Amino acid sequence: MTIGRLEKLFRLSRPAMQAIIKNFRFEMAAGLSDKKSSLKMIPTYVEMPSGREKGKFIALDLGGTNFRVLELTLKGAHRSGEPRIMKFTLEKREINGTAEIFFDFIAESVKTFLNKHKISGAEELNLGFTFSFPIKQTGIASGILISWTKGFAASGVEGNDVVELLKEAFARKGIRNINISALVNDTVGTLVAKSYEDPGCDVGVIIGTGTNACYPEKLPEIKKWKGPQNKSGRMIINIEWGNFNKLTSTSFDRRLDKDSDNPGQQILEKMVSGMYLGSITGLVLKDMAAEGNLPLGLIQPLVKGKKFETEYMSIIEGDSTAGLKMTAKLLAGFGMAKTSAADRRVLKKVCGIVSRRAARISASCIAAIVLKIDPRLSVKHTIAIDGSVFEKHPTFAANMRKALKDLFGLKHSRIKLALAKDGSGKGAAIIAAVAAGAD
Ligand code: GLC
Secondary structure (H helix, E strand, O other): OOHHHHHHHHOOOHHHHHHHHHHHHHHHHHHHOOOOOOOOOEEOOOOOOOOOOEEEEEEEEEOOOEEEEEEEEEEEOOEEOOOEEEEEEOOHHHHOOEHHHHHHHHHHHHHHHHHHOOOOOOOOEEEEEEEOOOEEEEEOOEEEEOOOOOOOOOEOOEOOEHHHHHHHHHHHOOOOOEEEEEEEOHHHHHHHHHHHHOOOEEEEEEEOOOEEEEEEEEHHHOOOOOOOOOOOOEEEEEOOHHHOOOOOOOHHHHHHHHOOOOOOOOHHHHHHOOOOHHHHHHHHHHHHHHOOOOOHHHHHHHHOOOOOOHHHHHHHHOOOOOOOHHHHHHHHHHOOOOOOHHHHHHHHHHHHHHHHHHHHHHHHHHHHHHHHHOOOOOOOEEEEEEOHHHHHOOOHHHHHHHHHHHHHHHHHHHEEEEEOOOHHHHHHHHHHHHHOOOO
């Protein structure tokens, strides 16, 4: 594989992006009607916030190995106080253990938080639970895990109501004053948190370890919705776009998928998110070395089973030193001791090719959602985006903007991509407030 061939293989031209938009919109419509679709289009029972929500709430934000417990005060009038936050880390024991081990650890962490912040058992509080996996919501505070993503594997959770499992763990740990009043996806939390302050925000996106998006949809458009009408006539739909599969894959994508723990699923996520981008780059590097286009020594650590992390791509692509010195240092630490500046330049190119495709796929899907909401792009839209890849990768956001420009020309400025850091916890608190009637 030469750089030239690789570039061609991973290139997403304007017509290719337009094809993604068309297919994505088709799959959105099918998913809303309960027809066969790679997009689950899950009704979340959540409406957009009014900005008037008030009170003190707890949020539990879990979507990866690191999770957070927060306490947040909403002041109404589109404002909130500084949250108090504690971070915890799930280990293999919990991720690969049983439902009981998993939820006991979470309940124990909530208990640690309550003790640390001296929240007494006499104070009744509502909790918003952000659980960022594909959940079939059965109510605002109930939902069944359809399947684990992002490498999680605890047994006895798939097919069960995660709020019930958390409630049982709270009971085992003697937590009696916390009422779980909302179950929320991180994209939904991100959208709600941003639109609490900015009413022009109508799409929530995560591009981190995993990737996904949500938006408010009109109830009559949600053909499969059998529930009652609501106040606003709209409901936020969790698209679960990570599973979108109408994309042109390369042999690298297919290899990565085959060796993953969920083959055939989360195809877009495997081309875009932080959990996989580094692995794709690793596969490309191995291939190039095997064909003599890179020195074999360069890939020794990869051959020995080390993972080429997505963070490396951020460092390498952000390296603007002459001779790519930061890259040299990073590679030496990784075990690739002797690299030439020319090899490092090839490496930087490879990383750029892989991450650019990811950014253009994400932008195309955002374009599809915005066009579903506003087919003529007649008003401005803020897209609230969180996640390590969007936030930390040096060219990702710019590549997304460039893709939108390629698609829409001057009108691209009507779509504003805004970093919405740590919104998922805050959003869960706002949703808990709505559910508890604190509006
Ligand atoms: C995965 C999950 C999805 C979540 C996303 C971002 O795709 O299935 O629910 O929103 O990761 O964390």
